Amino acid sequence: MYLLFIKNKTMKDIIERPKYQEKIKPFIDKQLIKVLVGQRRVGKSYLLFQMMNYIRGRDERNNIIYINLELLEFDFVKDYSSLYQYIKEKTIPDIKNYLFIDEVQVIPSFEKALNSILSEGGHDIYVTGSNANLLSGEISTLLRGRYIEIPVFGLSYAEFLLFHGSADSNEMLQNYLVFGGLPYLINLPPENDIVFEYLRNIQSAILYKDVVSRFPIRNVDFLNRLITYLAQQTGNQISARKISDYIKNQHLSISVNIVLDYLFYLATAFLVFRVKRTDIEGKRIFEVGEKIYFSDLGIRNSIVGFSPFDMGQIVENVVFLHLKIEGFTIYVGKEGEKEIDFIAERNGEKVYIQVALRIQERSTMEREFGNLLLIQDNYPKYVVTFDDYTGVSYKGIKHLRLNDFLLNKWN
Numbered sequence: 001m002y003l004l005f006i007k008n009k010t011m012k013d014i015i016e017r018p019k020y021q022e023k024i025k026p027f028i029d030k031q032l033i034k035v036l037v038g039q040r041r042v043g044k045s046y047l048l049f050q051m052m053n054y055i056r057g058r059d060e061r062n063n064i065i066y067i068n069l070e071l072l073e074f075d076f077v078k079d080y081s082s083l084y085q086y087i088k089e090k091t092i093p094d095i096k097n098y099l100f101i102d103e104v105q106v107i108p109s110f111e112k113a114l115n116s117i118l119s120e121g122g123h124d125i126y127v128t129g130s131n132a133n134l135l136s137g138e139i140s141t142l143l144r145g146r147y148i149e150i151p152v153f154g155l156s157y158a159e160f161l162l163f164h165g166s167a168d169s170n171e172m173l174q175n176y177l178v179f180g181g182l183p184y185l186i187n188l189p190p191e192n193d194i195v196f197e198y199l200r201n202i203q204s205a206i207l208y209k210d211v212v213s214r215f216p217i218r219n220v221d222f223l224n225r226l227i228t229y230l231a232q233q234t235g236n237q238i239s240a241r242k243i244s245d246y247i248k249n250q251h252l253s254i255s256v257n258i259v260l261d262y263l264f265y266l267a268t269a270f271l272v273f274r275v276k277r278t279d280i281e282g283k284r285i286f287e288v289g290e291k292i293y294f295s296d297l298g299i300r301n302s303i304v305g306f307s308p309f310d311m312g313q314i315v316e317n318v319v320f321l322h323l324k325i326e327g328f329t330i331y332v333g334k335e336g337e338k339e340i341d342f343i344a345e346r347n348g349e350k351v352y353i354q355v356a357l358r359i360q361e362r363s364t365m366e367r368e369f370g371n372l373l374l375i376q377d378n379y380p381k382y383v384v385t386f387d388d389y390t391g392v393s394y395k396g397i398k399h400l401r402l403n404d405f406l407l408n409k410w411n
Contacts, residue, residue: 004097025272036128038152039270039295043183044128063092069103084113101127130270157406180298199302210269231303235316237289276332293320338371350379
């Protein structure tokens, strides 16, 4: 932890997240906009502070321009024109200017200002946003080839331990599974009532700031019911038709198209991830039967409560999240009637992962290891469980404790 000073007026206590810093550093001073995207409160602003501190440390003469569009201080920045004008006013000629903008999606057509600033030269640009489609459509066309997107997630388990100053233990793993990985939790006591109230407020902010205010939502009640349904069905196969039928049973009539739209909106706000199914060879993507996982387990648990009966779903969700944090592209695998929980691809390599709460019974072992044995290639295969023991290996398939998997004692 260290102190950060920004232009002698802002001071933050920050715990570094070097994994993200190392992703950003190769692009410093390159004519590319660095775009940090992720769910609200995962720490994007603090990563900007860390980069400001790093850049100022390289040369104290560097000019830092910081704009947080959620602060009243910048309420006068209403559109791309006023954004551009403010940046130009704060620019100092003949020295390095570094531009940092928090929650840039607040400004309509912000890309026009950024494109002009980038084209004029003299600025190294970093922005954050809480929208998965921040640089899509017309925006992507205008800035094509001129930005690098860096996804930011809540704390990994290793980061969670670092932030809380603790070693790996069953108690800390339990806290991680119950409360999730939002960084601000280090300031709250690990008590359900207190943490879940905070997380419900975060979920509400995501819902209203990143979904309702940005998309044509006409039925907020259904949106809330949909979120609850998704939390209950975490890791289960769902479909728009199945959701529509479920809602009809509650005496509501919602079309399949509206269900699909609302799922898209929730994924765009990073509240959930939608995971497609594929055959084992990866040659065919199935359009039905996708799975939903939450970006933060604590938020998921704050919606429906934490129950030991949901531990299988929770363990599967946290394995998925860890694979996302590690940069994998993830699918659910299907081989006939058998299912592989995760096919994870990164840099041309694959891993196959089955997740189970425990494998104490022979039938469970046969199912989890047996499904993986159907795969004929030589990529690594793992069974990850919540068991206290590890070391089981069968025909090249390794068994890992969840702790060890989350601490990367496997790759």
